[in-house]
Amino acid sequence: MGDVPAMMQHMKCTEGGTFITYILKTMKALNSPLIQVFIRPLNKPLLILGDFPEANDLLVRRKDFDRSHTLGDLVKGLAPDHHIHLETGEAWKIQRHLVQDLMTPSFLHSIAAPVIYQHVIKTIDLWKAKSLVAAGRPWSVADDMNQMALDAVTAFAFGDEFYHSATQPGLHAIQHMSEETISTLQHLDPCEPIEFPKGRENYILQAIRELTKTVGEVQGSPSPALTWAVITRKAKIKKAIRIKEDFIIGRLKDGIFGFVFAGHETTSTTLCWSLKYLTDHPDAQSDLFSALKSAFPIALAERRNPTIQEITSTSVPYLDATMEETLRCCGTAPVVDRVAMHDTELLGHHIPKGTVVTCLVTGPGMMTPAFDIDISRRAPSSQAAIREGRQRAWDPQGISAFNPNRWIKRCNDEKGVKFDPTSGPQLAFGLGTRGCYGKRLVYLEMRIVLTLVLWNFELLKCPLNLSSYHSKLITTNEPMQTYVRLRQISPE
Structure with missing residues (x-):
């Protein structure tokens, strides 16, 4: 053994x-x-x-090392034809060439960023609704981050024709809570986390999340191929794979599904860590808020959110530094x-x-x-x-x-x-030719999310029993606890 x-x-x-x-x-x-x-x-x-x-x-x-099969084994049951499985050679270059335009600044800023921005704003609306109900009490945001990142990456991959939302059902459920339910929650111990209703998730998004979870079952397995053979025979997973295949045929192949699978899980995990760091380092949070106010004076004067054009075209050194330090510390992958x-x-x-x-x-x-x-x-x-x-x-x-x-x-x-x-x-993203292909997308999403979150909320300290830095290595290195206490603010 x-x-x-x-x-x-x-x-x-x-x-x-x-x-x-x-x-x-x-x-x-x-x-x-x-x-x-x-x-x-x-x-x-x-x-x-x-x-x-x-x-x-x-x-x-060094040319005597190449991408190993280890990471490929983890996702082989989901995307067997993804370029991650290939050695660095002509076949790999051809596959990468097919999707190379998706990571250009022009595509990211003009096509991807606006739809990502819309979904982040929806999450901000969800958090405003939750913070009113919570009245200073903590709640877990891990699922919110995952849903927001899933919405962002599906919008990036499928475009405007993909009208399903992972975040909207939760927002709808919060908006339709009864006064009696809200009153009950607000009389709970102020140090105890609130459990909010989640709403009913769309079956396609649910299938994607189910398939993402399967990687955690393969992680650490002594025989990934055997584990995949067992997992893919489960009725629930067979159904999820069928939904994924039926939806994707005619739209995209494994190369783009790789963005959906990897993009939402890695980004949401990294964002969860960033919220923890900023919550527990109020000086860094304050410095970032000050930097954002200085960077977007017109939005500040007009008492509105910075636009997506302002966010993508404005240099904010301390925001870049906060993102890079989060990536250095958290070890998502x-x-x-x-x-x-x-x-x-x-x-x-x-x-x-x-x-x-x-x-x-x-x-x-x-x-x-x-x-x-x-x-x-x-x-x-x-x-x-x-x-x-x-x-x-x-x-x-x-x-x-x-x-x-x-x-x-x-x-x-x-x-x-x-x-x-x-x-x-x-x-954080590896280095060299086989470094992470989607790193620009991650930076873009982090830039949008952190800007809008810090523009609208102060992250207040959570109780110590909800602030552990222990992690669990599932698909990614996820924090076991990601709780927030939010105070809505209006930049002045």
């Missing part, structure tokens, strides 16, 4: 224990940036790399995998062909101090990058703290400050 018993014991006995916390604990115990973990019977071990300079070199410069295409070396160790190397997104050098590694153990290209000063590193002091200012640089022009994306290591 390899390391599985030890890992399961760690997760059982450690509050908030996950596969990632087990890996970090093992690395610390062995004092090594490269460890092997046996989690699949009769298979090669996973090699876990906890060092940004070498991960950067492996992902960007906690690892980036690559496979050795032939026998090679890594940090002085022999790596046989076919070995999967897993790079930690929030590991040493990212959220904890880096290991001290003799430069002679590094690959020649990694050594050259360090000698030439091309390698970034975070100051170990305060490295684990949420601090958007680490991405801000002072400048001598009239702007005063600028956002510097090269301030330090970042692995």
